[in-house]
Amino acid sequence: MVITSAHEPDREARSPWSQHHVEQKVRLSRMQGRLDRTISIPGSKSFTNRALLIAALGRGTTVLRGVLQSDDSYWCMKALRALGVVIEDEGEHVTIHGNAGKWAVADASLYVGAAGTVARFLPAVLAVGKGEWLIEGSRRMGERPLTALLDALTGLGAVIQYGANPGSVPFTLLADGLNGGEVAISGAVSSQFISGLLLAAPYAKEALSIRIDGEVVQRDYVEMTLDMMRAFGAKMEVQEDGQVITVRPGVYEARSLCLEPDVSTCGYFWALAALTNGRIRIEGISAQTRQPDIALLQVLEQMGCTITSGADFVEVQGTDNLKGGFTVSMQRWSDQTLTLAALAPFADGPITLIDAAHIRHHECDRIAAICQELRKLGIEVEEHADGLTVHPGQPQPALLDPHDDHRMAMALSLIGARVDGVQMMDPGCVSKTCPDFYERWRDLGVGVDFDYA
Numbered sequence: 001m002v003i004t005s006a007h008e009p010d011r012e013a014r015s016p017w018s019q020h021h022v023e024q025k026v027r028l029s030r031m032q033g034r035l036d037r038t039i040s041i042p043g044s045k046s047f048t049n050r051a052l053l054i055a056a057l058g059r060g061t062t063v064l065r066g067v068l069q070s071d072d073s074y075w076c077m078k079a080l081r082a083l084g085v086v087i088e089d090e091g092e093h094v095t096i097h098g099n100a101g102k103w104a105v106a107d108a109s110l111y112v113g114a115a116g117t118v119a120r121f122l123p124a125v126l127a128v129g130k131g132e133w134l135i136e137g138s139r140r141m142g143e144r145p146l147t148a149l150l151d152a153l154t155g156l157g158a159v160i161q162y163g164a165n166p167g168s169v170p171f172t173l174l175a176d177g178l179n180g181g182e183v184a185i186s187g188a189v190s191s192q193f194i195s196g197l198l199l200a201a202p203y204a205k206e207a208l209s210i211r212i213d214g215e216v217v218q219r220d221y222v223e224m225t226l227d228m229m230r231a232f233g234a235k236m237e238v239q240e241d242g243q244v245i246t247v248r249p250g251v252y253e254a255r256s257l258c259l260e261p262d263v264s265t266c267g268y269f270w271a272l273a274a275l276t277n278g279r280i281r282i283e284g285i286s287a288q289t290r291q292p293d294i295a296l297l298q299v300l301e302q303m304g305c306t307i308t309s310g311a312d313f314v315e316v317q318g319t320d321n322l323k324g325g326f327t328v329s330m331q332r333w334s335d336q337t338l339t340l341a342a343l344a345p346f347a348d349g350p351i352t353l354i355d356a357a358h359i360r361h362h363e364c365d366r367i368a369a370i371c372q373e374l375r376k377l378g379i380e381v382e383e384h385a386d387g388l389t390v391h392p393g394q395p396q397p398a399l400l401d402p403h404d405d406h407r408m409a410m411a412l413s414l415i416g417a418r419v420d421g422v423q424m425m426d427p428g429c430v431s432k433t434c435p436d437f438y439e440r441w442r443d444l445g446v447g448v449d450f451d452y453a
């Protein structure tokens, strides 16, 4: 019997770095033995795609270590190569020969896959050059918002010609350099609009002053962008409590950089220790990272786990009595909303996650999707406009649909590590950020069996 997913995956968006193309589902069974391990996690998606784009715009040869190999970074590298940038990649070690702000190919079709960091960053960095580019993306990317960024680019001289979806991909970008001056942009739906504009800003014809309208969701990602720009020599002034950022004209200078592990991915492994009363130490990361999802540790501590960290590791020791009965704002680190929602049934009181309305615009409508899947497991859930409340309960066997969303699959697989009978359709969807997630799960003692038909 062929199992069809209610949310048919967009397979075109899976890159050659993805795995499990033919597997229809994965059957999980609960962890055998006691989890007591030290592991490492691949590089951060957010650092990888920022570093690749900045290095491509830079002067000279940049060498990166710790580069993530997943769909999101694949589409970023592929687009840059289509623009004439020479990139040598040997696993997590990547060398980029920068173009100093001049795209060699002035007319190309560029595919961004399902990667928000490519869809929102690439148009801005293209707009500093001269050319005409068609930007296409996955089916879901055609529903994800882009207007705030594209309107700002239009205000700075770019011309956008939309296709079937006004305000999103596909569209054609006609550019002849980015004007300087002042521009206002909102980060209320996605911080990535601001990051995209910032990445391009040093290459504007004059200093560019970006005024952020109102609050920004996941603000730390904007700070991460500024940090990375500074690391490559960009100069800027930040005023009015971060709401106005003036970037001076300049060129990124090539450099060598070692990228941090992806803390959003680390979250599933720390949560696994929390859930199974095990111990996981992740090497190569410090609790002082700029990656916002590190805030998960505070909540795990509040739930009764013990956190130990040093300059180069973070360790979680789980508990056999996870505490619930609290509300958390997910505004700044909303990629972990699904992780917490998956832990919540095992806590001793309800957990409410709020301030995350923007995740309805991520890889799927994550609030609706997680409520739907938790209910299939027999868990009582209340859906709110900006989040959800999950009640304690004993999950029942169920076949789950990840809605073509890597984080849905990885988070819900936590439940399969604790109770038998959880099955997940389309296990290959994890390749957006962690192609070998299920191999890692199996290596830690969770039962993982793939079904091919």
Ligand SMILES: O=C(O)C1=C[C@@H](OP(=O)(O)O)[C@@H](O)[C@H](O)C1
Pocket: 045, 046, 047, 116, 117, 189, 190, 191, 192, 195, 217, 218, 221, 334, 335, 358
């Ligand atoms: O800039 C980034 O690297 C990211 C910003 C966040 O997106 P939004 O600001 O669009 O929510 C986050 O969810 C995403 O995984 C990575």
Ligand SMILES: C=C(OP(=O)(O)O)C(=O)O
Pocket: 114, 115, 116, 117, 335, 362, 363, 407, 433
């Ligand atoms: C929201 C996410 O991705 P994107 O970069 O596509 O926005 C995510 O990885 O959770």
